Amino acid sequence: MARIAAHGGGLVILLWLLLVVGGSVSAWFSNDKSQRAKNEQPDSATGTKPDTQDQSCFCHLTGVLDDCFCDIESIDVFNNFKIYPRIQKLTERDYFRYYKVNLKRPCPFWPDDSQCSIKDCQVEPCPESKIPVGIKAGNYNKYSQASNTRSDIEECEHAHELGAINSTLSNQSKEAFEDWARHDDAQDHFCELDDETSPDAQYVDLLLNPERYTGYKGPSAWRVWNSIYEENCFKPRSVYRPLNPLAPSRGDDDGEGFYNWLEGLCLEKRVFYRLISGxxxxxxxxxxxQYLMDEGWGKTVWGPNVREFRHRFDPAETKGEGTRRLKNLYFLYLIELRALYKVAPYFERSIVDLYTGSAQEDATTKDLLLQIFNEIKAFPMHFDEKSMFAGHKMEAKTLKEEFRLHFKNISRIMDCVGCNKCRLWGKLQTQGLGTALKILFSEKEIKNLPENSPSKGFQLTRQEVVALMNAFGRLSTSIKELHNFRTLLSDQR
Structure with a gap:
């Protein structure tokens, strides 16, 4: 009986082992088959079959983004099919193609590194004769043409600057109040704005000066980004490592370092880093x-450089950080998308015209803009800015001011870029993001603005509007270009 029991117990154990191992093997084959079937499905964004070896830049670029509730695939479809075609048309209109900028402002942080002498670094200014008359009128175009008689402008300016203050105030008191009003407006600004009245400020036709690789690189370019990451991004005081994604590694960085300490920061500080990285x-x-591919036979050819893309974003060449960089791009896209959603009521008022001096041009431009806003309103997964600066009132106010000043400092660093074309697009995109942050975190109410009162509450200058939409257009283009690079990598198999 003991032998039977022993043999019976062994048989039970043997059967149990067969069931467990068999189940595990079966599950393994089932999972492997499922994974292979999944890998053989066409990619939703490209229509091609992914290959993790040939498309390692994209193999982990999927799923829900950190710090928000939106998935990358939804953003791809929304941007590439609904937003990108419209934003491209919008930024080609006269109102958005001419940007006034001062490219001669000195670097406020270190001696000039010398200007880039490469011909592709140069910016072609736009002659005054080419600028539409309505745009040359400056802030005149913020409101409808009908409201812009001289007396109306003076009345609006008086109401905006002096409010209900009695006209018998002394000049000194009026100046003090005006200084206070300017200071109050400045609290909303997240970036350093160029003085458009400066003799050094000039109009640039963005379509004639496209953003592309100019050859500007080396210590001067590295110094700009290193200053941004090392001196202006939030990080624990006890941690030191090269935050610049392009900075040389110290040899002990496994690619996970910055995310390990980033997760220890509060939401606002994580958001700040991710915005800059994006x-x-x-x-x-x-x-x-838009890389310089060939200059032979007197013809310059620009096009996609897959090798350079791999160098910057392939996890194998970036110690695992490439995919995170791309995810931060999507995160930034959501932030600016949310700002546009929030500011839509401002532009929907009939009193706000995108004034160029041509009624037909203005109507077409505003119609395109409102089409974009309608698409944005239908997007279901917007970032919730109310989750930020929501703690103890005084602590939140202090953190918000620190956040604002850090970003404002970064906008000033753009005046240290040695390549004029790089400086142009760096300033425009930084100012566009700064305008988005102003919209998201301004204490002035944007909704329910009086239809016929342009002088009260939240305001945007033309410079801010042009920067806002062009900066978002650049993000939209980046996401569209990711689709193109995914296709190119697939074709190399």
């Missing part, structure tokens, strides 16, 4: 997509 990523994608 902006950097977007700019690098533009340079990879």
């Amino acid at each position: 902006l950097h990523t977007s700019i690098n994608i533009h340079l990879c997509a």
Whole structure:
């Protein structure tokens, strides 16, 4: 009986082992088959079959983004089919193609590194004769043409600057109040704005000066980004490592380092880093997509450089950080998308015209803009800015001011870029993001603005509007270019 029991117990154990191992093997084969079937499905964004070896830049670029509730695939479809075609048309209109900028402002942080002498670094200014008359009128175009008689302008300016203050106030008191009003407006600004009245400020036709690789690189370019990451991004005081994604590694960085300490920061500080990283990523994608390919026979050819794209975003060449950089681009896209959603009521008022001096041009431009806003309103997964600066009132106010000043400092660093074309697009995209942050975190109410009162509450200058839409257009282009690079990598198999 003991032998039977022993043999019976062994048989039970043997059967149990067969069931467990068999089940595990079966599950393994089932999972492997499922995974292979999944890999053989066409990619939703490209229509091609992914290959993790040939498309390692994209193999983990999927799923829900950190710090928000939106998935990358939804953004791809929304941007590439609904937003990108419209934003391209919008930024080609006269109102958005001419941007006034001062490219001669000195670097406020270190001696000039000398200007880039490469011909592709130069910016072609736009003659005054080419600028539409309505745009040359400056802030005159913020409101409808009908309301812009001289007396109306003076009345609006008086109401905006002096409010209900009695006209018998002394000049000194009026100046003090005006200083206070300017200071109050400045609290909304997240970036350093160029003085459009400066003799050094000039109009630039953005269509004639496209953003692309100019050859500007080396210590001067590295110094700009290093200053942005090392001196202006939030990080624990006890941690030191090269935050610049393009900075040389110290040898002990496994690619996970910055995310390990980033997760220890509060939401606002994580968001700040991800915005800067996303902006950097977007700019690098533009340079990879419009790379100088050939200058032979007197003809310059620009096009996508897959090798350069891999260098900047392949996990194998970036110690695992390439995919995170791309995810930060999507995160930045959501932030600016949310700002446009929030500011839509401002532009929907009939009193706000995109004034160029041509009624037909203005109507077409505003119609395109409102089409974009309608698409944005239908997007179901917007970032919730109310989750930020929502703690203890005084602590939140202090953190918000620190956040604002850090970003404002970064906008000033753009005046240290040695390549004029790089400086142009860096300033425009930084100012566009700064305008988006102003919209998201302004204490002035944007909704329910009086239809016929342009002088009260939230305001945007033409410079801010042009920067806002062009910056978002650049992000939209970056996401579209990712689709193109995915296709190119697939074709190389």
